[in-house]
Every structure is written in structure tokens, then in C-alpha cells.
Amino acid sequence: MKKKCAICDGLDKEFNLCEIHLKAYENLNVGYEDWVKALNNELSMNEYLNKILNLQDTGNAIREVATYLLENNTSLTQNE
Numbered sequence: 001m002k003k004k005c006a007i008c009d010g011l012d013k014e015f016n017l018c019e020i021h022l023k024a025y026e027n028l029n030v031g032y033e034d035w036v037k038a039l040n041n042e043l044s045m046n047e048y049l050n051k052i053l054n055l056q057d058t059g060n061a062i063r064e065v066a067t068y069l070l071e072n073n074t075s076l077t078q079n080e
């Protein structure tokens with residue numbers, strides 16, 4: 001049985017996310033690393049996600065992923 005994206009009706013590609021939301025998730029990960037570097041590591045994931053949600057130019061898919069991560073208290077850190 002094919003699993004579905006945790007956010008929309010798209011098919012789960014990886015981490016319970018469809019292709020669109022997986023891409024947004026990856027963009028969030030990259031963005032977080034940049035922010036942490038810029039702020040000398042003084043930024044928690046939740047603070048970062050809240051900042052992203054407050055930015056006007058944040059895209060819909062990224063907004064949805066950030067909201068999902070906050071609501072589920074999910075870390076962006078991937079378990080290898």
C-alpha cells in the first residue's frame with residue numbers, strides 16, 4: 001500500500017512527505033544551517049520555524065512543512 005504525504009494528498013516519497021513537501025523540507029534544512037551560522041548557533045529549530053512562518057516571502061509549501069514540524073514537534077535532523 002502506498003503511503004501518503006503527512007501534509008497533502010500526494011504520495012509519500014520520503015519522511016512521510018511528497019515530492020513538493022520533501023523539497024520544501026530540504027530547503028528548510030539548508031536555510032536553518034545558514035541561519036545558525038549567521039547567528040552563531042543561537043537559534044533553536046522552533047525559533048527558526050517561527051521566523052520562517054513570519055516572513056512574508058515564505059512559499060506555501062515551506063509554510064506548510066514548517067507548520068507541520070512545529071505542530072508535531074518534529075526535528076528536521078534526519079536520523080541516519
Ligand SMILES: [Zn+2]
Pocket residue numbers: 005006007008009010017018019020021
Ligand atoms: Zn505533500
